[in-house]
Amino acid sequence: MSHTLCAETIASALRLCHQPATIYIGYSGGVDSHVLLHLAATTEIKDRITAVYVHHGLQAVAESWAEHCAATAKALGVKFKLLRVNAQPIQGESPEEAARNARYAAFKSLMGTGDVLMVAQHREDQLETVLLQLLRGSGLKGLSAMPEMTAFGDGILLRPLLNTAKSAIDSYAQTHALDWVHDPTNLCDDYDRNFLRNSVVPLLKQRWPQCDKTVARSAQHCADGQQLISKLAEQLLLPLYNPADQTLCISRLLSHDAKQQALIIRQWLQLLGLKMPALAFIGRLQAEILGARPDSDPVLACPAYSIRRYRDKLYCLQSSQGTFKAIVWPANQPVLRLAPGVQLAYVPSSAGLLRSQWQQAEVTVKPRTGGETIRLPKRHGHHALKKLFQEADIPPWQRLAMPLIYMDGQLAAVGDLWISADFYCESVDGCVSFTLH
Numbered sequence: 001m002s003h004t005l006c007a008e009t010i011a012s013a014l015r016l017c018h019q020p021a022t023i024y025i026g027y028s029g030g031v032d033s034h035v036l037l038h039l040a041a042t043t044e045i046k047d048r049i050t051a052v053y054v055h056h057g058l059q060a061v062a063e064s065w066a067e068h069c070a071a072t073a074k075a076l077g078v079k080f081k082l083l084r085v086n087a088q089p090i091q092g093e094s095p096e097e098a099a100r101n102a103r104y105a106a107f108k109s110l111m112g113t114g115d116v117l118m119v120a121q122h123r124e125d126q127l128e129t130v131l132l133q134l135l136r137g138s139g140l141k142g143l144s145a146m147p148e149m150t151a152f153g154d155g156i157l158l159r160p161l162l163n164t165a166k167s168a169i170d171s172y173a174q175t176h177a178l179d180w181v182h183d184p185t186n187l188c189d190d191y192d193r194n195f196l197r198n199s200v201v202p203l204l205k206q207r208w209p210q211c212d213k214t215v216a217r218s219a220q221h222c223a224d225g226q227q228l229i230s231k232l233a234e235q236l237l238l239p240l241y242n243p244a245d246q247t248l249c250i251s252r253l254l255s256h257d258a259k260q261q262a263l264i265i266r267q268w269l270q271l272l273g274l275k276m277p278a279l280a281f282i283g284r285l286q287a288e289i290l291g292a293r294p295d296s297d298p299v300l301a302c303p304a305y306s307i308r309r310y311r312d313k314l315y316c317l318q319s320s321q322g323t324f325k326a327i328v329w330p331a332n333q334p335v336l337r338l339a340p341g342v343q344l345a346y347v348p349s350s351a352g353l354l355r356s357q358w359q360q361a362e363v364t365v366k367p368r369t370g371g372e373t374i375r376l377p378k379r380h381g382h383h384a385l386k387k388l389f390q391e392a393d394i395p396p397w398q399r400l401a402m403p404l405i406y407m408d409g410q411l412a413a414v415g416d417l418w419i420s421a422d423f424y425c426e427s428v429d430g431c432v433s434f435t436l437h
Helices: 007-014 032-041 063-075 095-110 123-136 166-175 194-208 209-239 258-271 279-290 356-359 385-391 396-400
Strands: 025-027 047-055 080-084 116-118 149-152 155-157 247-249 299-301 306-311 313-317 326-328 335-339 342-354 363-364 373-375 382-384 404-409 410-414 422-435
Touching: 025 032, 025 095, 032 063, 032 166, 047 095, 063 080, 080 095, 080 258, 116 385, 123 194, 123 209, 155 404, 194 209, 194 422, 209 247, 209 258, 247 258, 258 279, 258 382, 279 306, 279 373, 342 356, 356 422, 373 385, 382 385
Parallel strands: 025 047, 025 116, 047 080, 116 155
Antiparallel strands: 149 155, 247 313, 299 306, 306 313, 326 363, 335 342, 342 422, 363 404, 373 382, 404 410
């Protein structure tokens, strides 16, 4: 049902969440966000509103837009916040994607538990989103487009105008004589969304005047279908997933047919917070990784992560294992940074290395070179690290990145796994042990 623009538009959206203490409104200065802000400022939530302008730093005129937004917020009697971001695209990002990612990251930084962010996306925005996803070959999840409410950082993202026609927004702005800014880049058809908005959607609406409404309904059907599929995927994933190391059991995965395997793999990657891969990537994973010999070590890599197998487990490595060179561990420095994203730390313990001996020794951390042995507490003889790694089911790539800790030239510990019997002791609060993350 299309929303009539009135106080109830805001009230009905807020009924979807518990009474938030703070309500942020994304305010670009354009007509849509100005209407949302003006409408919300006429309701009883006015004292809880903060209008937020995100300055992307991409246009010189944006400085005057920020001033306009601050003045408008003041005139409406609501609080105002200016956030400056770096919206320059990184490799693989389009300018649109970079700006959107920077904007939403800035919004997330504001959100406290239970806070609400309102944005002004409307029914024609939903139409454009569905068309973009369709042209990208998206599945049900992409074609579900934008939900009216979703979790966002520590709070909630609301789209109160999502079922509102663009014509109703423009009519409201004219009726209330609002003054909004005009972004000249909106006229540039180099951007896909602008091309749809300026050239394609007007043509569609000439033939099908209600297409924004009917396509939004299709998006809701897709969202309903995706919800059911997600529940099925969760049920299929649960018996295969090991939360301790975030792996999948390969033999159990292979007991499902190819379509169910793909569904489980996508659910697994989503659980790990990763971007969904292309259909071809899933096909290669099934053929090259799941279809490989159990004793092989195939790797399937994409920019964000790589997929590997070891024994009966499927691993997802979200970043390459950091390599490091031999490094001296300074005395009284609890945390040692070995490589980007890799830290070794010592912590107080009742069993491990004697703290006084640790503090007096020259400590060096080195990568493996091969052939190392260690004597373990309560076990006879020396043991090759290679054999110990195999016994402990440590995958080969993790073995290469495992730091070896030497005290005065002698191997004292292997990462956070083992401590040499030559140094091991038990003393309440008199020892140190290690964490690796």
